[in-house]
Amino acid sequence: MNAKALKFWGAGTARTLRPIWMAEELDIEYELFPIGPRTGETRTKEYTDLNPKQKIPCIQDGGFVLSESLSICRYLQNVYPSDSIAIPKTKEDLAREDEWCNYIYGEMDETTLYVMRRHYDLTDIYGESPVVVEACRDYLERHLKVVDKHLEQNKTVLEIGFGLADIMLVSCLDWAIFYNFDLKEATKDYHKNMIERPNYIKAKKINYA
Numbered sequence: 001m002n003a004k005a006l007k008f009w010g011a012g013t014a015r016t017l018r019p020i021w022m023a024e025e026l027d028i029e030y031e032l033f034p035i036g037p038r039t040g041e042t043r044t045k046e047y048t049d050l051n052p053k054q055k056i057p058c059i060q061d062g063g064f065v066l067s068e069s070l071s072i073c074r075y076l077q078n079v080y081p082s083d084s085i086a087i088p089k090t091k092e093d094l095a096r097e098d099e100w101c102n103y104i105y106g107e108m109d110e111t112t113l114y115v116m117r118r119h120y121d122l123t124d125i126y127g128e129s130p131v132v133v134e135a136c137r138d139y140l141e142r143h144l145k146v147v148d149k150h151l152e153q154n155k156t157v158l159e160i161g162f163g164l165a166d167i168m169l170v171s172c173l174d175w176a177i178f179y180n181f182d183l184k185e186a187t188k189d190y191h192k193n194m195i196e197r198p199n200y201i202k203a204k205k206i207n208y209a
């Protein structure tokens with residue numbers, strides 16, 4: 001399949017950074033339509049026909065349409081593999097990647113950072129709730145400890161090297177820093193190391209242009 005047929009929708013959020021960063025690491029060409037959330041751009045008929053969830057990110061590869069940041073990144077690494085991304089080859093490595101990605105997405109992104117976003121930033125839509133925001137803060141602190149312990153022994157999330165789980169984790173750490181979480185030592189070193197990657201720097205420029 002021709003890589004130039006790849007089209008990406010969505011820019012400006014931690015979720016949209018993920019596929020852009022993955023694509024830059026894999027060195028694949030894509031056309032970006034940098035539509036934003038709550039701008040009305042996800043609600044047009046044209047976009048709704050493409051992604052009825054009215055959410056970003058979403059990609060189209062020829063006739064194949066896919067949403068969900070994690071699924072998109074996984075698809076890209078499987079369809080356009082490159083040596084710059086460590087792709088699990090064994091069942092155990094695959095399961096470990098799956099475990100970390102589900103943990104990061106489920107516990108850090110969806111049930112904590114995004115809930116904070118709803119009841120802290122997007123209060124006009126979802127309502128203000130200091131109790132919920134505080135509970136999320138405590139909850140994420142607990143999981144940041146788990147992550148830090150792991151990073152004390154590891155330079156990348158998986159032993160096999162830099163890959164999908166790192167893209168997921170760094171995007172959540174960026175978000176946590178934005179919400180004034182203090183990262184612990186090993187996590188700080190890890191994050192500093194990751195954000196020096198040229199493709200992260202490039203992806204950030206594209207995502208937040």
Ligand SMILES: N[C@@H](CCC(=O)N[C@@H](CS)C(=O)NCC(=O)O)C(=O)O
Pocket residue numbers: 013014015016037038042054055056057067068069070
């Ligand atoms: N689980 C989805 C979440 C997608 C999502 O909620 N995207 C937000 C922006 S970060 C969005 O499109 N919001 C628009 C809206 O809710 O109207 C993913 O990881 O891709």
